[in-house]
Amino acid sequence: MKAATVPGFAGSWELTEVPMVSAGPGQVVIRVRASGLCHNDVLCGDGGFGRLPVDPPVFGHEAAGEVVEVGAGVTTREVGDRVGTTWVQALCGRCDYCRTNPPLTGTAGMGCRRASLSGLTVQGGHAEYFVATAASTVLLPDGLSFELAAPVLCAGYTAWSALRAARPQPGERVAVVGIGGLGHLAVQFANACGYQTIAVTRSPDKHELISGLGADQVVADGKQLAEIGGADVILLTASSTPAGAEALQGLREGGRLVMANIDPGNSFTLPAQSQFWARRQQILGASHDGLQYLAEALELVASGRVTPMIEQFSADRVNDAVERLRDGDIRFRAVISY
Ligand SMILES: NC(=O)c1ccc[n+]([C@@H]2O[C@H](COP(=O)([O-])OP(=O)(O)OC[C@H]3O[C@@H](n4cnc5c(N)ncnc54)[C@H](OP(=O)(O)O)[C@@H]3O)[C@@H](O)[C@H]2O)c1
Ligand SMILES: [Zn+2]
Ligand SMILES: [Zn+2]
Known part of the structure; x- marks a missing residue:
């Protein structure tokens, strides 16, 4: 064979x-x-x-x-x-x-x-x-x-598990960081469930395609995510762990960051001044x-x-x-x- x-x-x-x-x-x-x-x-x-x-x-x-x-x-x-x-x-x-x-x-x-x-x-x-x-x-x-x-x-199994792990509530906003195999399905799952969905991509050439997948808004990073009001749930589907730490600035009070990615070479560092403690945020893992x-x-x-x-x-x-x-x-x- x-x-x-x-x-x-x-x-x-x-x-x-x-x-x-x-x-x-x-x-x-x-x-x-x-x-x-x-x-x-x-x-x-x-x-x-x-x-x-x-x-x-x-x-x-x-x-x-x-x-x-x-x-x-x-x-x-x-x-x-x-x-x-x-x-x-x-x-x-x-x-x-x-x-x-x-x-x-x-x-x-x-x-x-x-x-x-x-x-x-x-x-x-x-x-x-x-x-x-x-x-x-x-x-x-x-x-x-x-x-x-x-x-x-x-890809779909992990993306759906990540969304489930975040336990999104009615009316919450879901952001997906990194739009590849997992991310493009995560955007669609969140949209199909009726959540306002924001894609975070470092690739400008993907914007049009991602909007076609059902993203309500597309931004470049966590800073821009914060500028448009942030998200209650962030699903990290980028192959880069530092991209998750950067995205934290767009996580709302009580928000959940779900790390679905694997990045063997990098660490996650909580940004200084993130006030993670006061904002009562959570970081979760998800897999299959x-x-x-x-x-x-x-x-x-x-x-x-x-x-x-x-x-x-x-x-x-x-x-x-x-x-x-x-x-x-x-x-x-x-x-x-x-
Ligand atoms: N938890 C699990 O059980 C599980 C299962 C499968 C995969 N994974 C992990 O999930 C991640 C995604 O897998 P995939 O198959 O969807 O990969 P993929 O198709 O290669 O997509 C990864 C996306 O990450 C973004 N990205 C790539 N390099 C980056 C960088 N240096 N900084 C920020 N963003 C970057 C890109 O999106 P943009 O161009 O939109 O920024 C890229 O399309 C990988 O880390 C993989 O190891 C985990
Ligand atoms: Zn896989
Ligand atoms: Zn065993």
């Missing part, structure tokens, strides 16, 4: 032949039809998350396709099912963290010492075939294409916060109220997609067909 691999974690992706996979107990094999390219895949390919125990390294955690093989003991999935796969496949069930019996979430994926994580500890979804635990897959809504489902499986949220996000997309904006690439052009994502040039999620 063919898969996208990154020899030596040197950042250059290529389509190569790798051994065919098969389903172990509790697993299914999926014929991948569409696989979204997440910023984290690029970080992985550059060696940013350390070395995968699988050789050659195959990344990816936004794969959608059909079940073609079912392993022993699987009762919830059948050959022919249209499924989406997620990042956290399984927990060890035995470490100190797992003794709390957590559900399959991003929190548990990082808390468990021996979690099975697509594209991190086991082969990922940038391949023709992909093995996943049946329990970590979701059935796709009827009529939702693989291409539009794929970006929801991480429960498969029920993924189902909600997929339904919003299937209903047409939210539509991922994608650029499609054939498998042999995967490295072009990686380079364009690196350059900040994708509008707004690259989806690879394998």
